[in-house]
Amino acid sequence: MPGFELFGAQERKEVNDVLETGILMRYGFDGARKGMWKAKELEQEICKRFGTQYTQLVSSGTAALSTAMAALGIGAGDEVIMPTFTFVASFEAVLSVGAIPVLTDIDDTLTLDPKAVEAAITPRTKAIMPVHMCGSMAQMDELKAICDAHKLLLLEDACQTISANYKGKSVGTIGDAGTFSFDFVKIITCAEGGAIITNNKETYEKCDQYSDHGHDHAGKDRGADLHPYLGYNYRISELHAAVGLAQVRRIDEFLELQLRNHSILKRTLEKVDGLTFRRIPDPAGDAGSFLSFMLPTEDMAREAVKGFEAAGLGGNFYYYDNNWHYIRKWQHLQNGSWMNRLYDDQKKQVMHYANQAFPASDAIISRNISTLISLVWTEEQAQERADKMAEVLKKVIKGALV
Numbered sequence: 001m002p003g004f005e006l007f008g009a010q011e012r013k014e015v016n017d018v019l020e021t022g023i024l025m026r027y028g029f030d031g032a033r034k035g036m037w038k039a040k041e042l043e044q045e046i047c048k049r050f051g052t053q054y055t056q057l058v059s060s061g062t063a064a065l066s067t068a069m070a071a072l073g074i075g076a077g078d079e080v081i082m083p084t085f086t087f088v089a090s091f092e093a094v095l096s097v098g099a100i101p102v103l104t105d106i107d108d109t110l111t112l113d114p115k116a117v118e119a120a121i122t123p124r125t126k127a128i129m130p131v132h133m134c135g136s137m138a139q140m141d142e143l144k145a146i147c148d149a150h151k152l153l154l155l156e157d158a159c160q161t162i163s164a165n166y167k168g169k170s171v172g173t174i175g176d177a178g179t180f181s182f183d184f185v186k187i188i189t190c191a192e193g194g195a196i197i198t199n200n201k202e203t204y205e206k207c208d209q210y211s212d213h214g215h216d217h218a219g220k221d222r223g224a225d226l227h228p229y230l231g232y233n234y235r236i237s238e239l240h241a242a243v244g245l246a247q248v249r250r251i252d253e254f255l256e257l258q259l260r261n262h263s264i265l266k267r268t269l270e271k272v273d274g275l276t277f278r279r280i281p282d283p284a285g286d287a288g289s290f291l292s293f294m295l296p297t298e299d300m301a302r303e304a305v306k307g308f309e310a311a312g313l314g315g316n317f318y319y320y321d322n323n324w325h326y327i328r329k330w331q332h333l334q335n336g337s338w339m340n341r342l343y344d345d346q347k348k349q350v351m352h353y354a355n356q357a358f359p360a361s362d363a364i365i366s367r368n369i370s371t372l373i374s375l376v377w378t379e380e381q382a383q384e385r386a387d388k389m390a391e392v393l394k395k396v397i398k399g400a401l402v
């Protein structure tokens with residue numbers, strides 16, 4: 001997820017524009033800012049590039065999720081169905097609005113299994129939150145049909161899969177709202193930042209207000225703004241937005257390199273007998289920031305990780321052991337270790353869902369390795385890496401490395 005790998009003159013130019021004016025805040029100071037509105041410009045660029053009517057920038061992807069949930073009216077005691085494989089931010093955001101994260105199995109797409117989602121619905125379910133993980137997408141037709149049938153909200157966490165498409169639509173634009181992250185290791189970055197995208201005007205307006213202390217932003221005098229709702233400060237700064245603006249304009253350049261290197265790896269690893277790949281619901285829409293594959297057994301996956309390390313090949317994620325991305329290691333969630341006390345009822349429910357067994361997810365994640373695709377590899381370097389990986393994998397699968 002490497003926007004930071006290609007960082008240069010365009011980013012510096014946009015930041016310098018802001019520094020020239022000295023106005024680092026995205027709202028107000030109309031005269032002093034000399035026509036520089038980087039956050040507004042970035043919002044317009046995102047709408048155009050990703051095909052959404054409204055974009056609200058915020059300070060992070062996590063803030064985008066919390067803001068989107070508040071704007072959609074998700075709150076106390078509501079259940080939000082989310083996958084066992086994501087990043088901790090997804091459940092943090094659910095808890096931040098007083099709702100209950102209902103951890104639910106994934107399938108070989110590495111995203112929510114629609115059958116498991118159906119089984120997880122209760123009278124308290126308010127929303128389904130698919131997470132488009134590692135550059136590819138969730139099964140949106142199936143999930144949308146479930147939401148329609150049960151009158152549930154669909155909130156897409158597209159924080160780490162900016163620019164993947166599903167049947168011609170950008171991920172994040174299919175549900176009631178979607179979120180992006182522009183943190184330092186995302187496909188495009190602005191150091192720290194995020195966005196909520198939606199086609200619903202009311203949802204957008206609520207996001208705009210919630211992320212700035214409830215200000216209605218109706219006039220030019222910030223001091224005279226009304227506050228229709230309570231809100232918080234999740235604003236992005238002009239400096240961050242300036243970097244994001246340069247990066248979003250370079251997204252085709254990034255994608256071309258990413259997809260080229262991804263296909264070199266895929267073509268080579270496809271020849272390894274016994275290796276299977278993550279199922280991609282719309283292969284043409286894969287953003288290609290990772291290549292995810294499965295070994296036949298957990299032991300073999302562990303051996304492959306060791307083999308890659310021994311061969312000097314970094315960037316291979318074995319999420320089964322990872323503290324950030326998979327339920328197995330979210331001990332703070334499973335133990336109910338919160339600094340602020342939750343209501344007893346909420347705590348009981350949260351711990352109930354977090355402490356279920358997830359054999360179906362384990363069976364996939366324990367065999368999966370996701371390898372990061374870099375933009376700075378030349379074609380030759382990508383091929384060399386692919387050959388070395390294939391060699392390790394063949395040995396492991398034949399039992400020669402164990």
Ligand SMILES: Cc1ncc(COP(=O)(O)O)c(C=O)c1O
Binds near residue numbers: 062063087090160181
């Ligand atoms: C799936 C997912 N959701 C949300 C986030 C949160 O984004 P941020 O780091 O900008 O808060 C991330 C960040 O890695 C993520 O991967």
